Amino acid sequence: MAKKENQISRRSFLKVARHLLWIPVIFAIGRAIKTNSTAKTIKIPLPQNEGISFHQGAIIVKEGKDIRVLSSKCTHLGCSIKKNEGEVLVCGCHGSRYSKSGEVLTGPAVDPLASLSYQIKGAQLWITTD
Numbered sequence: 001m002a003k004k005e006n007q008i009s010r011r012s013f014l015k016v017a018r019h020l021l022w023i024p025v026i027f028a029i030g031r032a033i034k035t036n037s038t039a040k041t042i043k044i045p046l047p048q049n050e051g052i053s054f055h056q057g058a059i060i061v062k063e064g065k066d067i068r069v070l071s072s073k074c075t076h077l078g079c080s081i082k083k084n085e086g087e088v089l090v091c092g093c094h095g096s097r098y099s100k101s102g103e104v105l106t107g108p109a110v111d112p113l114a115s116l117s118y119q120i121k122g123a124q125l126w127i128t129t130d
């Protein structure tokens with residue numbers, strides 16, 4: 001009698017364990033869906049003048065015909081960078097400073113600003129933000 005109870009118990013355990021194996025898969029799918037759903041595209045007029053400009057989560061750096069698009073999200077704690085001092089991008093929260101290519105000049109941030117992908121469509125810049 002006791003042996004049969006152990007067999008049922010083992011079978012139940014394996015049944016539960018089999019279902020638990022799906023948890024990481026479900027989390028991975030959820031994360032993938034969430035990652036895709038937070039990305040958005042902003043459309044701004046193609047910058048005509050050289051220099052740095054700030055737009056809805058993106059920093060545009062135009063030099064000659066070259067355009068670089070950086071995320072305005074500071075890599076320290078995520079504040080939005082909205083200010084530059086000459087060619088230096090400055091985070092107003094804790095003072096991290098970045099070059100116009102996104103490299104950290106002074107912390108507390110240690111990682112560079114993310115580059116954002118963009119497309120030029122007619123007279124507009126289509127930027128995919130994170």
Ligand code: FES
Nearest residue numbers: 074076077091094
């Ligand atoms: S969030 Fe930018 S320096 Fe802290």
